[in-house]
Amino acid sequence: MTYAITQTCCNDATCIAVCPVNCIHPTPEEPDFGTTEMLYIDPKSCIDCGACADACPVDAIFPADRLTGRLREYEAINAEYYAHRTPPPAVASPTFHTWGAPAFHRSLPADFAPLRIAVVGTGPAGMYAAEDLLLHTNAEVTLIDRLPVAGGLVRYGVAPDHPATKGAGEAFARFHSHPRVRLRLGVEIGRDVTAEELAAHHDAVIYAVGAPADRRLGIPGEELPGSVSATSVVSWYNAQPETGADAVDVSAERIVVVGNGNVALDVARVLVTDPDSLAGTDIADHALTALRGTRVREVVLLGRRGPEHAAYTASELLALKHLPGVELVVDGRDARTGEAIDSAASGEKAALLRDVTRETVDWSREPARDRRRIVLRFHSAPVEALGTGAVRAVRVSEEGSSAGAEIGAGLLVRAIGYRGVPLAGLPFDEAAGTVPHEAGRITGLPGGYVVGWIKRGPSGGIGANRACAEETVGTLLADAVAGALPAPTGSPEAFRKLLRSRSRGLVDARGLAAIDRAERARGREAGRPRVKLATVPELVAAARGGRWRRPV
DSSP, rough: EEEEEEETTTOHHHHHHHHOOOESSOTTTTTTTTTTSSSSHHHHHHHOOOHHHHTTOOOOEEGGGGGOOOGGGHHHHHHHHTTOOOOOOOOOOSSSSSOOOOTTTTTOOOTTOOOEHHHOOOOOOHHHHHHHHHHSSSSSSEESSSSSSSOOOHHHHHHOOOOHHHHHHHHHOOOOOOOEEEESSSSBBTTBBBBHHHHTTEEEEOOOOOOOOOOOOOOOTTTTTTTTEEEHHHHTTTTTTSSSSSSOOOOOSEEHHHHHOHHHHHHHHHHSSSSHHTTTTTTTTHHHHHHOOOOOOOEEEOOSSSSGGSSSSSHHHHHHHTOEEEEEEEEEOOOOOOOHHOOOOTTHHHGGTTTTTTEEOOOOOOOOOOOOEEEHHHHOEEEEEEEESSSSEEEEETEEEEEEEEEEOEEEEEEEEOOOOOTTOOOOOOTBBOOOOOTTTTTTOEEEETHHHHHSSSOOOOOOOHHHHHHHHHHHHHHHTOOOOOOOOOOOHHHHHHHHHHHTTTTHHHHHHHHHHHHHHHHHHTTTOOOOOHHHHHHHHHHOOOOOOOOO
């Protein structure tokens, strides 16, 4: 028996670190690392020890002979990676060694006093940086988030029907109560405290604020009601407290989603999934109620290029192919689409569409009411959102037609990427949507560092942040050794008092634990893993041990 890595792989290489025979590739030392969609286990080298499965933070690794349903394909997917590659010899890894004193390559000299480091953002990028500091140095870490709850995109960006991926949040959560961590949630830089004040109370500040804005389509009608960003939809169904319960109207029978990355597929999948199956997840109560009453029967995914260039990962496409009660269709009206699918080599993403129904869709007809389906339409781009008081249709480009096709739809969702936004007190590159830096060190801001999407742009999933954080922390520690960090002038106690005087919704580790208990208790009452508190007042009240009730 061998093990196989499956759909929820996060690429953070934890499994590689514990494998005793070097059978998981690509490793961080190999050129392909960070470019492949997932990691792969060599079936010829695997010794069935299960160490990788135990270490995986997102429960993506299983014995191959126990894979069932849609996961069965991953045994072949893992093997396919090695079909034309010769993996390195399966030798014992550094995991097995003679026990001795621990030696961390990230450590500061023994005579260093503990550094006080603030990490702004509690999503994966910030938590990987905090983990590196806490495990490999004696640093004291202040975790800051503008929301009164931790988690970032693990809590508010992962689709509710991907609970294994959300498991990464549990791995990060163990650091929230670390003895060298101070949790300061509900604190917004620029509103409650300035970047200068933050720096004055810490030796260094790591900004992990992500890329919260969405990219625009730039087409007429984009501002109409019924034209929304994927960011809004994802926040809506994940109970992000800054997104109202009525932010997304899912009453239309057909929805057009522009983009074919993983976020676009997430949105499409959630909108057509049987609400009864979502009822066992942590989806927002208001979203579940809306989806139970929805008329959505068809979601159209528009891709500007062909299926051979699709941005989604193979694993997310496979999930669509096996979605119960939902038909996946390829709009075959453009001959280039079929040609790309039929000529694709085994293992290429386009080849995965070979057994998917192709249909020349008649967009003048309304969606059939006795079925639910997702339509992949390639070589298409929106040119105008049509409607007067709200979106009623989307005009899209079509080969050989100056007018293009008109697709009737009551909701237009743009899922064409994210973008960073300026943060008061930090330099900002408007063209790239990032903070200018050198190996994580913010340009012209001694003691300031960046990690994650605000550093490298909106690319890479959860696991990509581990290597990104390692680089930034390495730069920070090198600066500390070189004496390049400005000395703080304020104490931790002074910073705590400052925040208490500024933030009315300040939440600490004890408050975060109270929020977690409250949400899990609500979940038990409803037969769900948790029911999220969906507003800032609810979260703050739960943190303080109270029970906030919505005004009547």
